[in-house]
Amino acid sequence: MKATGSRGAATMILSLSLMAACATTDTGRRQLKLLPSSELQAMGNQAFAEMKTKQPIEEDPRTNAYVQCIATALARQVSRDPSAWQLAVFDEPSANAFALPGGNIGVHTGILDVARTPDQLAAVVGHEMAHVTQEHANERVSQAFLAQGGLAAASAAMGKGGRDREIVLAALGLGAQIGILMPFGRTQETEADVLGLEYMARAGFDPRQALDLWRNMEEMAEGGQVPEFLSTHPSHQRRIQTLEAHMDSALATYKKARAAGNIPNCERAPERIGARSQNAAPFSRHASERVGTR
Numbered sequence: 433m434k435a436t437g438s439r440g441a442a443t444m445i446l447s448l449s450l451m452a453a454c455a456t457t458d459t460g461r462r463q464l465k466l467l468p469s470s471e472l473q474a475m476g477n478q479a480f481a482e483m484k485t486k487q488p489i490e491e492d493p494r495t496n497a498y499v500q501c502i503a504t505a506l507a508r509q510v511s512r513d514p515s516a517w518q519l520a521v522f523d524e525p526s527a528n529a530f531a532l533p534g535g536n537i538g539v540h541t542g543i544l545d546v547a548r549t550p551d552q553l554a555a556v557v558g559h560e561m562a563h564v565t566q567e568h569a570n571e572r573v574s575q576a577f578l579a580q581g582g583l584a585a586a587s588a589a590m591g592k593g594g595r596d597r598e599i600v601l602a603a604l605g606l607g608a609q610i611g612i613l614m615p616f617g618r619t620q621e622t623e624a625d626v627l628g629l630e631y632m633a634r635a636g637f638d639p640r641q642a643l644d645l646w647r648n649m650e651e652m653a654e655g656g657q658v659p660e661f662l663s664t665h666p667s668h669q670r671r672i673q674t675l676e677a678h679m680d681s682a683l684a685t686y687k688k689a690r691a692a693g694n695i696p697n698c699e700r701a702p703e704r705i706g707a708r709s710q711n712a713a714p715f716s717r718h719a720s721e722r723v724g725t726r
């Protein structure tokens with residue numbers, strides 16, 4: 433137990449942080465962000481760079497160009513500097529994609545079996561971009577501070593330098609894995625769905641294909657192969673309902689975008705030969721475990 437004086441100081445630091453940290457997302461939802469955005473971005477960049485050295489990168493230039501084409505079309509419509517986004521296509525058979533703070537988007541080649549058209553892949557990438565633009569990782573960590581670490585951890589993280597802050601994050605099991613090990617919450621998933629739908633429509637991708645994407649995922653799951661992406665993105669029925677509720681508005685945006693000349697032309701690469709994926713199996717298993725752990 434700490435002395436009253438220091439606890440009082442910690443509470444004051446936290447109160448100040450809280451006052452500075454309440455933000456409003458693009459859907460009008462209030463959110464808590466305790467950590468400086470720049471810090472999470474730096475951690476996200478570091479984690480992404482590390483992943484790129486440890487996990488097999490897709491070598492086929494056509495597949496890379498295809499995914500990049502979709503990401504670029506979306507990035508132009510998302511309210512950030514389009515060049516601030518980093519994309520990596522990993523040669524991984526698991527059907528997954530993820531986002532890290534700092535504008536880092538990772539796409540596994542396995543998701544191309546589920547997101548079978550450019551529009552469906554745009555739904556995946558748009559969803560991931562929304563996690564980044566709304567700073568969901570920051571919110572998640574901030575919630576964890578309050579829930580697990582309480583006042584002491586939060587104030588220690590806020591009151592000291594970067595190194596101490598990383599130690600606190602590591603103690604909470606977050607470390608460099610932010611946004612990967614820690615699944616986003618239901619509210620954040622819904623928000624990413626709504627904004628992802630908006631982003632794809634603005635870029636000229638057919639928002640109705642977001643529904644097809646989730647049906648493909650469900651089909652795959654019913655066939656006994658639960659896509660990694662689905663396992664970390666719960667509540668299928670609710671997701672479909674949310675997308676349907678926003679479809680009219682997304683379709684209006686889509687038609688306007690097409691009329692304005694936003695007609696993405698991203699050609700899907702021919703089917704890949706599976707041999708290379710087998711060579712990558714030990715890495716893949718490792719990566720899946722990391723991504724799937726809760």
Ligand SMILES: [Zn+2]
Pocket residue numbers: 559563616621624665
């Ligand atoms: Zn998500």
